[in-house]
Amino acid sequence: MTTQQLIEQINIKKSFLCVGLDVDLNKIPQHFLALEDPIFEFNKAIIDATHDLAVAYKPNTAFFEAYGIKGWRSLQKTINYINENYPDVFTIADAKRGDIGNTSSMYAKAFFEDLNFDSITVAPYMGKDSVEPFLAFENKHTIMLALTSNEGAFDFQTLDTDGKELYKRVLETSKTWKNSENLMYVVGATKAEYFTEIRKIVPDSFLLVPGVGAQGGSLSEVCKYGMNANVGLLINSSRGIIYASKDVDFADKAREEALKIQQEMAAILESK
Amino acid sequence: MTTQQLIEQINIKKSFLCVGLDVDLNKIPQHFLALEDPIFEFNKAIIDATHDLAVAYKPNTAFFEAYGIKGWRSLQKTINYINENYPDVFTIADAKRGDIGNTSSMYAKAFFEDLNFDSITVAPYMGKDSVEPFLAFENKHTIMLALTSNEGAFDFQTLDTDGKELYKRVLETSKTWKNSENLMYVVGATKAEYFTEIRKIVPDSFLLVPGVGAQGGSLSEVCKYGMNANVGLLINSSRGIIYASKDVDFADKAREEALKIQQEMAAILESK
Incomplete structure (x- = not known):
C-alpha cells in the first residue's frame, strides 16, 4: 500500500485507528480454546467486527512466536485473512527487528514477501545498514x-547526545538514509508534549502512536501536537479494544470501543 | 545451562568457538534442495561435523523466518537436535528481540520455554523493562x-552522551537491572581496542563476539584485550565455517575451518 492510499483510507473511514492484535490465550473468551486455531479465530472475529472503523491492524509477532510453529501459522492465516478480505487495510508486523545488513534483508523478505x-517495526540501535x-x-x-511509551524509554532514548536527545538524533540521522521516504516512526502517546519537537524534525512522516488508552495517553493531546496536513498519525489501541469483554459478546464490545475512538477521531478530523 | 557449566565446557574442549547457523539456501550444497527440510539437514551435518570443536551454536532467526512456517519448523528441529544429541552445547537464539514488558515476556517464553x-540476543533501545x-x-x-560489528554501529552506539559513549552507558546501566548476573553482551571484533574499556565496565561478563573472520576482526587481538580469568568470550564464526565449501565435502571443510580456529584458541588458552 502506498502512503497516498493510506491517507485516502483515513479520509474515507474518518479514522486513523490501528488495532493491535496481541492475543494472549489467557485473556480471550474461553470457548475459543476448543477450536483448532484459537488465535486466528479470535483475530478474525475482531477484524470482522472492526474493519470499517480501523485503517490498520498490527499483529505483535511475540504473541504468535510464543506458540511456536502453531503460532506462526496463526500469524500467516491472520495476515492472509486481512489481505484477502480487507485489502484496503494497512498492515503492520510489530516485530521490532534489526540486525546487520544481510540478516535484515532476510527479515524484510520474511515480513514483506513471505x-x-x-x-514492519524496527529498532534503530544498529544504525543505517541495519535499516536500509x-x-x-x-x-x-x-x-x-x-x-517509546514504556518506562525504560528514559534509560537511553532521552539521553543528551551533544546537546540533543538521542531519539531526536535517531530521527534526524534516519532522514539521510537511502529511501528514507519509506520511514515512519514509533512515538509513544504518553509524552504528548514531545510531539511539537518531533514534528520540527519529521513534519511529513507518519507516526505510529502506542500508549493511548491502557497506557494512559490522551488522543486529543496527541492530535493537538502531532497531527500534520495529511493527519500523519496512526493511533494504536490493543488491549482496550480486543479485551473489552471476555464473554461471548467480546466482538460487539470490541466494536463499541473501536467506535468510541473512531467517533472521537472523526470529530477531530472534522474540526481541522 | 549455568555460566559455570559453560566455563567447564570451554576448558574441556579448549575452545570458545560459537558457530553461527545463518543458512541461506542459495549458499549451501545444492543437493540439499531435494530434501524435505534442507535447512535442518544442512545444520545437522554442520553440527555433527563440528560439535567437539565448538562450545556454542547460534541459529539466526531471520534465516528461518524468511521461510515462514517451514523455516520455523527447521528452527525447532535444529534446536531440538542440539538439545537431544549435544546437551553440553550452549545455544543462542540470535533474535535481537526487545519490546515493552508484556511483549518481551512473550518473546522470552517463545525462546526459553517453547x-x-x-x-537469546536482545536490543537495548527500549531500556530496562524491555530486558528484565x-x-x-x-x-x-x-x-x-x-x-556491534557493522558500519552502522557508529551511527548511535558511539555517540557521546554527557562525556561517555552510548554503548558504555548501556553496559553501565544494565548492571543495575534486576537479575543482571544473567546478562552477557554482544561486542564486535572489528574494534579490538575497545575491549580494554569494556572490560573496565563488565570485567566478569561473557561477551559474544561476532566479526572475526569474514568481517575482518582478529582473534588474537580480541583475546589480548577481551579475555578475563574465566575466558569470558564466545567468538562467533558463521560464513567462514558453514560456507567453507559448496561441494559434497562441505562438512569436512567446515570441520577444517572450525579446527583451525579451535587450535588457535587452544594455543591462546595454553599460553595464559
Missing part, C-alpha cells in the same frame, strides 16, 4: 522506534 | 547488544 505485510535493507522495498514501510 | 534455548522480563529466567542468559 507474509506480505505493508510494514527494509527501506529498499517499494511501497513497503519501515516503522522505526524513536520514542 | 524452543528451550539457553540464551528475559533476565527473570533462571539459568537462561540474555545477550544484549552493546557495540
Whole structure:
C-alpha cells in the first residue's frame, strides 16, 4: 500500500485507528480454546467486527512466536485473512527487528514477501545498514522506534547526545538514509508534549502512536501536537479494544470501543 | 545451562568457538534442495561435523523466518537436535528481540520455554523493562547488544552522551537491572581496542563476539584485550565455517575451518 492510499483510507473511514492484535490465550473468551486455531479465530472475529472503523491492524509477532510453529501459522492465516478480505487495510508486523545488513534483508523478505505485510517495526540501535535493507522495498514501510511509551524509554532514548536527545538524533540521522521516504516512526502517546519537537524534525512522516488508552495517553493531546496536513498519525489501541469483554459478546464490545475512538477521531478530523 | 557449566565446557574442549547457523539456501550444497527440510539437514551435518570443536551454536532467526512456517519448523528441529544429541552445547537464539514488558515476556517464553534455548540476543533501545522480563529466567542468559560489528554501529552506539559513549552507558546501566548476573553482551571484533574499556565496565561478563573472520576482526587481538580469568568470550564464526565449501565435502571443510580456529584458541588458552 502506498502512503497516498493510506491517507485516502483515513479520509474515507474518518479514522486513523490501528488495532493491535496481541492475543494472549489467557485473556480471550474461553470457548475459543476448543477450536483448532484459537488465535486466528479470535483475530478474525475482531477484524470482522472492526474493519470499517480501523485503517490498520498490527499483529505483535511475540504473541504468535510464543506458540511456536502453531503460532506462526496463526500469524500467516491472520495476515492472509486481512489481505484477502480487507485489502484496503494497512498492515503492520510489530516485530521490532534489526540486525546487520544481510540478516535484515532476510527479515524484510520474511515480513514483506513471505507474509506480505505493508510494514514492519524496527529498532534503530544498529544504525543505517541495519535499516536500509527494509527501506529498499517499494511501497513497503519501515516503522522505526524513536520514542517509546514504556518506562525504560528514559534509560537511553532521552539521553543528551551533544546537546540533543538521542531519539531526536535517531530521527534526524534516519532522514539521510537511502529511501528514507519509506520511514515512519514509533512515538509513544504518553509524552504528548514531545510531539511539537518531533514534528520540527519529521513534519511529513507518519507516526505510529502506542500508549493511548491502557497506557494512559490522551488522543486529543496527541492530535493537538502531532497531527500534520495529511493527519500523519496512526493511533494504536490493543488491549482496550480486543479485551473489552471476555464473554461471548467480546466482538460487539470490541466494536463499541473501536467506535468510541473512531467517533472521537472523526470529530477531530472534522474540526481541522 | 549455568555460566559455570559453560566455563567447564570451554576448558574441556579448549575452545570458545560459537558457530553461527545463518543458512541461506542459495549458499549451501545444492543437493540439499531435494530434501524435505534442507535447512535442518544442512545444520545437522554442520553440527555433527563440528560439535567437539565448538562450545556454542547460534541459529539466526531471520534465516528461518524468511521461510515462514517451514523455516520455523527447521528452527525447532535444529534446536531440538542440539538439545537431544549435544546437551553440553550452549545455544543462542540470535533474535535481537526487545519490546515493552508484556511483549518481551512473550518473546522470552517463545525462546526459553517453547524452543528451550539457553540464551537469546536482545536490543537495548527500549531500556530496562524491555530486558528484565528475559533476565527473570533462571539459568537462561540474555545477550544484549552493546557495540556491534557493522558500519552502522557508529551511527548511535558511539555517540557521546554527557562525556561517555552510548554503548558504555548501556553496559553501565544494565548492571543495575534486576537479575543482571544473567546478562552477557554482544561486542564486535572489528574494534579490538575497545575491549580494554569494556572490560573496565563488565570485567566478569561473557561477551559474544561476532566479526572475526569474514568481517575482518582478529582473534588474537580480541583475546589480548577481551579475555578475563574465566575466558569470558564466545567468538562467533558463521560464513567462514558453514560456507567453507559448496561441494559434497562441505562438512569436512567446515570441520577444517572450525579446527583451525579451535587450535588457535587452544594455543591462546595454553599460553595464559
